[in-house]
Every structure is written in C-alpha cells, then in structure tokens.
Amino acid sequence: MAMMISETGTASHNKSNHGTKPLLRVLWGETIERTPLWLMRQAGRYLPEYKHVRSSAGNFLDLCYTPELAAQVTMQPIYRYALDAAILFSDILVIPDALGQPITFHESKGPVLKCLEDKEAVKRLSLDHLTRYLAPVYETVQRLLKVLPSTVTLIGFAGAPWTVATYMIEGGSSKDFSRAKRWMFEESSFEPLMEILTAATIQHLLAQIAAGAEAVQIFETWAGIVPEDSFHRWVIRPIATITEAIHERYPNIPVIAFPRGAGVHYEAFAMETGVQAVSVDSSVPLAWIVDHLQPHVIVQGNLDPSILVVGGNVMRKKAQRILDILGRGSFVFNLGHGVVPETPFEHVTQLVEVIHA
Ligand code: 1CP
Numbered sequence: 001m002a003m004m005i006s007e008t009g010t011a012s013h014n015k016s017n018h019g020t021k022p023l024l025r026v027l028w029g030e031t032i033e034r035t036p037l038w039l040m041r042q043a044g045r046y047l048p049e050y051k052h053v054r055s056s057a058g059n060f061l062d063l064c065y066t067p068e069l070a071a072q073v074t075m076q077p078i079y080r081y082a083l084d085a086a087i088l089f090s091d092i093l094v095i096p097d098a099l100g101q102p103i104t105f106h107e108s109k110g111p112v113l114k115c116l117e118d119k120e121a122v123k124r125l126s127l128d129h130l131t132r133y134l135a136p137v138y139e140t141v142q143r144l145l146k147v148l149p150s151t152v153t154l155i156g157f158a159g160a161p162w163t164v165a166t167y168m169i170e171g172g173s174s175k176d177f178s179r180a181k182r183w184m185f186e187e188s189s190f191e192p193l194m195e196i197l198t199a200a201t202i203q204h205l206l207a208q209i210a211a212g213a214e215a216v217q218i219f220e221t222w223a224g225i226v227p228e229d230s231f232h233r234w235v236i237r238p239i240a241t242i243t244e245a246i247h248e249r250y251p252n253i254p255v256i257a258f259p260r261g262a263g264v265h266y267e268a269f270a271m272e273t274g275v276q277a278v279s280v281d282s283s284v285p286l287a288w289i290v291d292h293l294q295p296h297v298i299v300q301g302n303l304d305p306s307i308l309v310v311g312g313n314v315m316r317k318k319a320q321r322i323l324d325i326l327g328r329g330s331f332v333f334n335l336g337h338g339v340v341p342e343t344p345f346e347h348v349t350q351l352v353e354v355i356h357a
Pocket residue numbers: 039040041042043044045054060087088089090091092093105110111157159172173174219221338
C-alpha cells in the first residue's frame with residue numbers, strides 16, 4: 001500500500017482524534033472492521049429539507065456564500081443518515097466566480113458564465129482576491145467543525161483545473177466540449193488558463209484545510225473526454241501539482257480524486273498523482289479495480305446512482321457485490337457519481353443498512 005502521508009502532523013492537523021473517525025482511519029491506511037460510507041452530492045435536491053432551505057436562500061450562489069445556510073445544508077444528510085463524512089456544501093464553480101468570471105445558476109440550464117473569448121480574457125482573471133472573496137466558504141468550514149459529530153470526517157473540495165476550465169471556456173455545461181477541446185489543442189492561452197486554475201485550486205484547498213477540513217476531494221468530472229495523448233499533461237499533471245502542494249504544507253491531509261470516466265487511465269492516475277484515494281465511476285469492472293488500483297491506492301466507489309433511485313433488493317444485491325469484492329482491500333463505499341434529485345430519500349437508509357450489516 002503506497003501511503004504517502006508522513007507521520008508528522010501539524011498543530012491543527014495531527015492524528016490525535018482520528019481514532020474516532022472511520023473514514024480518516026481508512027484514508028490513513030488502517031484496516032478497520034466496517035467499510036466507511038459517504039455519498040457524492042449527499043446534500044441536494046432529493047432531500048425535502050434541502051429544497052426548503054434552497055427556496056428561502058434566493059439564488060444558488062447565495063446559498064453557497066451564506067455560512068449559516070451552507071453549514072445547515074451540509075449537516076442535513078448527517079442528521080438523517082449514519083454517514084462517515086460531511087462534504088462542505090459549495091460548488092466547483094466558485095473558482096471562476098472568485099477569479100472574476102461571474103456565474104449564475106439557472107434551474108433548467110444549470111451554470112451560465114460569459115464564456116472566455118481569448119487571451120485577453122484569460123489575462124483579466126485575477127488570483128489577487130481569491131481567498132478573500134471565498135472567505136464565506138472557509139467560515140462555513142469553521143462553523144461545521146463546531147457541530148460535527150466526533151465520528152464524522154469533514155471533506156473539503158474543489159474541481160480539477162480541466163473540469164473547471166471546460167465550464168469557463170464553454171460558458172456552462174456542454175454536450176460535446178468542442179470549444180474546450182479546441183482550446184486544449186491550439187489556443188495559446190490554454191496553458192496560462194490551466195496555470196491560473198491550478199494555483200487557484202491550491203489556494204482554495206489550503207484555505208479550506210486551514211479552516212478545518214480534514215480531507216479534500218478533487219472532482220475531475222470530465223476526465224473521460226480528454227484525448228488519450230493529452231491525459232497525462234492536462235489531467236494527471238495538474239492534480240499531481242495540487243496534491244504535492246497540499247502535502248508539502250499538510251502531510252497528514254488525505255487527498256481523494258475522482259477522475260470520472262478515466263477508463264484504463266485510472267491506473268496511471270492512481271500511480272502518478274500522489275493522491276491517497278481514487279474515486280471510481282460505475283463503469284470500471286470490480287475485478288480490474290482489485291488488480292490494478294487497490295495495490296496502489298485506497299479505492300472509493302462505485303454504485304451506480306440510478307440503482308439508488310431503484311432501491312430495495314436490486315440495490316441491496318448490487319451494493320453487497322461491491323462490498324464483497326472491494327471490501328477486502330482498502331475501501332470507502334460511495335456512488336460512481338452524485339446522488340440524483342429523483343432519488344427517494346428512504347433508499348439512502350436502506351443503503352446505509354447494507355454497509356453497516
Ligand atoms: O439549485 C440547486 O440546488 C443546484 C444543484 C447543485 C448542487 C446541490 C449544484 C449546481 N451544485 C450543488 C452542490 C455541489 N456541487 C456539491 C456539494 C454537495 C454535496 O456533494 O453534497 C459538490 C461537491 C458539487 C460539485 C460539482 N459542481 C461538480 C463535480 C461533481 C459532479 O457532480 O460531477 C460539478 C461538475 C459541478 C457543476 C455544477 N453545479 C451545479 C450544476 C447544475 C452543475 C453542472 C453539472 C453539469 O454540467 O452536468
């Protein structure tokens with residue numbers, strides 16, 4: 001097991017209380033009795049109490065930037081279910097917002113940004129006020145520390161540079177990412193953009209850790225659309241740079257990364273980024289994960305979110321199969337992508353029961 005977290009802690013991030021936190025223990029390479037469990041997008045529109053807060057908060061970014069409400073929403077799934085982690089309620093797109101590319105969220109269209117036009121637009125992005133602009137996010141982390149049960153790990157997060165760049169270049173979600181890919185192939189300002197995003201991600205994650213985040217996850221949601229000969233340069237390398245910067249300052253903070261859709265690249269990703277844990281999407285065969293990933297990293301995943309919508313015995317069987325095959329190695333149970341809004345919330349209770357049984 002390639003555990004790269006050193007034994008020396010910092011004053012605020014030592015291992016003195018990790019004994020009570022199953023997820024942290026597994027991320028630090030211990031073998032424990034029960035598999036830890038949390039779910040990507042565990043806070044969100046499938047929960048009635050989320051919809052209630054969301055409707056009173058105004059727009060989505062107001063919710064992200066109001067520490068009291070963001071902390072409340074982070075805690076909602078923790079009060080309902082026996083989960084091992086709380087993930088800070090925020091979004092990966094606060095980074096473009098903080099760099100000076102304003103963003104709005106529409107109920108039907110999702111995120112909308114004024115798309116980056118050219119080199120000049122990249123030059124106008126500024127790192128100068130990033131952590132000041134995002135101070136409410138760090139205040140949310142501080143509030144959470146005061147209310148979090150002693151067994152629950154607080155996870156901070158950010159988007160990986162490539163995934164965030166796609167939204168900035170396309171001006172929002174995209175079907176084919178053709179503009180983002182063209183930038184990758186030929187636009188001279190792609191490299192400076194990726195450098196700014198890498199620096200911004202490092203600042204943002206370090207500030208979350210300084211505020212109290214106990215682990216961080218890097219979401220590379222669009223890893224799967226990167227052409228194979230660009231994967232190392234624009235997926236592995238930026239995430240390795242970010243991970244190194246985190247470990248330089250905080251050697252005891254585990255880094256989880258989610259290169260969704262990376263396919264056979266998952267193996268190089270696990271070996272070359274320096275992350276402690278890799279979150280695996282639902283398309284990756286379990287036996288392949290055992291042979292190719294578990295020897296190198298802690299694995300997290302990978303129940304299909306649609307199976308959580310189905311629930312009942314169909315779900316129980318699929319979850320049990322994942323536990324049987326991956327649970328023998330170092331493993332954190334999660335979904336292969338985020339909880340979808342149409343998920344009946346009782347199904348999460350059923351899933352927790354399977355993992356705890
Ligand atoms: O109005 C609403 O409630 C909007 C829905 C929503 C929510 C609940 C968005 C808009 N973001 C979030 C919160 C969020 N986003 C969290 C914290 C909650 C939790 O996990 O419990 C996290 C970790 C994210 C991360 C995120 N945002 C990702 C990476 C993970 C993933 O799901 O792939 C991405 C790609 C985004 C962008 C984003 N935010 C929201 C939308 C609609 C989108 C676009 C998604 C797309 O392009 O398909």
